Amino acid sequence: MSSSTEGSVRVPSYRTLLLICCTVCFFCYFGSYMRIPVVPLFAQSLGADTIQVGLINSSFLLMAGLLSLPLGILSDRVGRRILILSGLLISCCSSFLFYYSRTPVQMMLIYLFFGVGLAAFAPTLMSFVADFTPSTHLGRSYGWYTTALYGGMSLGPAAGGFAGQWLGFPPVFLLSGTFILLMVFVAHLFVPRAHQVPAKRPRKRAIRIMAGELLRNRPLLSCWMITLGGCFGLGMFVTFVPLHAQEQGLNLGQIGIVFAAQALFNALSRIPFGYLSDRVSDRSVLVVIGMLCFAVSMAGIGFSTHIFQFLIWAVILGISMGVAFTALGALISEVVSPDSRGLAMGGYNTCIYLGMMLSAVIMGIIIRETGYARAFLLTGTLNLIPLAVFYIATRRFIIWKSSVNKPED
Structure with a gap:
C-alpha cells in the first residue's frame, strides 16, 4: 500500500x-x-x-x-x-x-x-x-x-x-x-x-445553521426513519426470537445456530453488496429491496415452527440487512455536506440504539396480548411505512444527482 x-x-x-x-x-x-x-x-x-x-x-x-x-x-x-x-x-x-x-x-x-x-x-x-x-x-x-x-x-x-x-x-x-x-x-x-487525512475540509459553519439545514434535509430524515424502523425489527429479533424459538421446541444450541446464521450472512453480504452499491446509479433501490425482504422475513420468523424455517428466514433477514444498511450508510454520506457528517452519523447511530431499545420495551407488551406470530407480522408491516416515506423522499435527491452528473453535450 x-x-x-x-x-x-x-x-x-x-x-x-x-x-x-x-x-x-x-x-x-x-x-x-x-x-x-x-x-x-x-x-x-x-x-x-x-x-x-x-x-x-x-x-x-x-x-x-x-x-x-x-x-x-x-x-x-x-x-x-x-x-x-x-x-x-x-x-x-x-x-x-x-x-x-x-x-x-x-x-x-x-x-x-x-x-x-x-x-x-x-x-x-x-x-x-x-x-x-x-x-x-x-x-x-x-x-x-x-x-x-x-x-x-x-x-x-x-x-x-x-x-x-x-x-x-x-x-x-x-x-x-x-x-x-x-x-x-x-x-x-x-x-x-486531521491535517494528515487526504480529505476536503470545508470551512466550519455554525452548529445552528447545520442543524437547521439537516432538519430540512428530507432524504437524510428518511434515512434516519428507515434506520429506526429496521433496528426496531432487529431489536425484535435479538430480544424475542430466543423466547419464540424455545416455545416452538428449539433448544439452546439450535437457537444459537439461528443467531449465527443471521449474523454470518449479515456480515458476509455487506462486502459484495457494498461494491454493487458503488456500481448502481441509485443506491436507494438497494435500500428499498433490502427493506422489503427484511419486512417479509420478520413476518416469516413469526410464523416459523421448525428450526429449518427459522434458519431460512434468519438467513434472508441477514442478507436483507446487509443489502439495505450498507447502501444506507453510503447514502447518508452523500446527502449531507462533509462538515455535517458527524451530525448525520450521530443521528444514524441514535436511531440504531433507540430502535432496538424501543422494540425491547414495547413489543413485550404486544406479544403478551397477541402472541409472537402477530407481533412479528406487525413489526414487518410497520417497516413498510418508513420505507414508503424513504422512497418518496429520496426520489428528488436522485433526480438532482443525475442532473448534476449528466455530461454536457
Missing part, C-alpha cells in the same frame, strides 16, 4: 486508512460484545432480578442513543481522532470497572458509562471512513467497515461465553478490557490527525 506526502507530512493511503478503521472497529466491538452473554448472568449472581437485568442491559443503549447525535456534532467541531480515542478509552475502562463491581446498581452505572464511550466512538469512526473515502468507493468502504463491525459483534459473544464457562465471569471483563486497550494504542499510533 502506497502513501503520498504533502510537504513533510506523510499522508496514509485510502486502503491503509480503511484497514486501520476496520481493525479498530472489529476489536473494539469484539471486546465490548464479549460481555453481552456474561453481564446478565453476572448480575444475577450479584442478586439482580429479571427487571434489574433488563434495566442493566438497556442502560447502555439508552445512553448511546441520547448522546450519539451531540457527540457526532462535537466530532465535526473538534475532530474525529480525539472522539475516537476518548470513546475507546471509556469503553476500556468500563470493562475493567465491571471486574470490580459488586452490586447491580454499580453494573447499571458502569453500562451507562459504556454508553457514553459507544456514542463517542461509533458515529465518529463511521464519519471518519466517509472523510477519506472517494465518493466512488463509499459503498465498498462501508461494506468492509460494517463487515468488521458485525464480525466483532458476532464473534465477541461467542468468545465471551466460552471464556466465561472456562474462566468464570470476572476474568471475561479483564479480557474484554485488554482487547479494547490494545485498540487505544493502535488508534493513538495509526489514526492520523
